[in-house]
Amino acid sequence: MISVAEALERLFALVAPLEPETVPLRVAAGRVLAEDATALRDQPPFPASAMDGYAVRGDAVAPGARFTVIGEAPAGRRFAGRVGSGEAVRIFTGAPMPEGTDRVVIQEDVTREGDMATVTGTPGPGPHVRPAGADFRAGDRVAAPRRLSAADLALLAAMNLPEVRVTRRPSVAILSTGDELVMPGEAPGDDQIVASNVFALAALLEAEGAEARILPIARDTESSLRAGLQLAQGADLILTVGGASVGDHDLVAPVAAALGMDTAFYKVAMRPGKPLMAGRLGASAMIGLPGNPVSAIVCGTVFVAPVIRKMLGLGAAPAPRLTAPLARDIAANGPREHYMRARLGPEGLEPFASQDSALLSLMAEADALLIRPPSDGPRAPGETVEYLPLPRP
Ligand code: AMP
Ligand code: MG
Numbered sequence: 605m606i607s608v609a610e611a612l613e614r615l616f617a618l619v620a621p622l623e624p625e626t627v628p629l630r631v632a633a634g635r636v637l638a639e640d641a642t643a644l645r646d647q648p649p650f651p652a653s654a655m656d657g658y659a660v661r662g663d664a665v666a667p668g669a670r671f672t673v674i675g676e677a678p679a680g681r682r683f684a685g686r687v688g689s690g691e692a693v694r695i696f697t698g699a700p701m702p703e704g705t706d707r708v709v710i711q712e713d714v715t716r717e718g719d720m721a722t723v724t725g726t727p728g729p730g731p732h733v734r735p736a737g738a739d740f741r742a743g744d745r746v747a748a749p750r751r752l753s754a755a756d757l758a759l760l761a762a763m764n765l766p767e768v769r770v771t772r773r774p775s776v777a778i779l780s781t782g783d784e785l786v787m788p789g790e791a792p793g794d795d796q797i798v799a800s801n802v803f804a805l806a807a808l809l810e811a812e813g814a815e816a817r818i819l820p821i822a823r824d825t826e827s828s829l830r831a832g833l834q835l836a837q838g839a840d841l842i843l844t845v846g847g848a849s850v851g852d853h854d855l856v857a858p859v860a861a862a863l864g865m866d867t868a869f870y871k872v873a874m875r876p877g878k879p880l881m882a883g884r885l886g887a888s889a890m891i892g893l894p895g896n897p898v899s900a901i902v903c904g905t906v907f908v909a910p911v912i913r914k915m916l917g918l919g920a921a922p923a924p925r926l927t928a929p930l931a932r933d934i935a936a937n938g939p940r941e942h943y944m945r946a947r948l949g950p951e952g953l954e955p956f957a958s959q960d961s962a963l964l965s966l967m968a969e970a971d972a973l974l975i976r977p978p979s980d981g982p983r984a985p986g987e988t989v990e991y992l993p994l995p996r997p
Pocket of ligand 2: 783
């Protein structure tokens with residue numbers, strides 16, 4: 605059995621960042637920028653008014669100063685002439701500053717009578733002007749790799765970039781295995797259950813930016829598994845679920861081996877999730893996840909999500925860990941790294957009393973996986989522990 609860290613290293617070795625593609629900005633949210641994006645213009649492109657008011661020469665501004673208003677500059681239409689001393693242009697937010705002006709007196713500080721504008725308030729230091737290029741300059745870059753946020757999209761739009769180069773989405777085929785499984789909505793036989801964890805895995809992968817495809821369930825026969833793996837061909841990553849231990853009906857390893865899988869490892873010292881298998885199968889990376897619903901979701905979080913991030917060009921890094929105090933005491937851990945389902949409350953992390961890896965109802969209540977290092981001693985309330993947050997939409 606290898607450690608979680610070692611397993612992750614070997615998984616990273618199975619995949620490489622995928623190639624970039626060009627997508628319209630409109631659908632680029634959450635995608636990973638694959639190449640630096642370069643601004644095509646300065647923003648603002650001209651010195652612009654930051655307020656509604658009067659554009660003047662700054663040295664003439666004082667309480668009681670009077671200006672003749674010689675024109676107007678709304679946003680999108682600059683004042684064509686030059687502004688001399690004793691003159692002002694009525695200006696609005698976003699409009700280019702007229703030639704000869706360097707300050708805006710806000711309209712609240714001005715009384716207007718006909719063509720005359722008189723400073724009646726006590727103007728602050730101003731100047732209420734956004735200098736050209738204050739936000740960014742032509743040639744400035746948004747550096748790759750970077751997962752694009754809502755604000756990033758606005759920034760790229762302002763740079764006048766209608767399209768961006770992003771990493772292609774990894775395609776993932778998910779194959780459930782087991783004679784006991786039916787799909788939700790079907791009528792399960794007396795001895796059957798509903799395939800569940802594949803829906804969690806698909807959601808988790810899609811949240812990371814992958815494209816997930818749930819294949820028809822493979823039965824616990826060699827031919828059915830072969831057919832399932834055949835259907836998975838062409839995916840960047842194949843995930844099998846179940847059938848990965850060493851029971852008589854656990855056929856994933858032998859069938860994958862017969863199809864030529866080059867096995868990278870077979871078992872990991874973790875709880876839940878010990879039977880985890882990985883390798884390359886044809887052009888795809890393959891990860892064999894345990895069938896236990898909670899194990900599959902934990903392995904998806906600990907292993908598959910970081911693998912997807914590497915494929916997206918975000919580097920090879922484990923799922924980011926946070927720390928919190930323990931809300932209650934916990935007993936010593938065994939020899940395997942334990943991912944305990946927990947809730948994060950005002951007192952800190954509270955692991956559930958039951959850690960049965962078959963209980964999806966508890967998994968759905970959890971918002972954190974408390975991480976116990978192998979052979980960690982007992983821990984008291986208030987001690988700091990590490991955890992993986994379980995994101996909620
Ligand atoms: P296995 O790894 O095939 O021995 O499965 C371990 C446990 O997980 C068994 O109780 C299976 O019935 C269950 N299981 C396997 N695959 C799934 C699935 N896709 N959804 C829900 N439970 C599953
Ligand atoms: Mg099975």
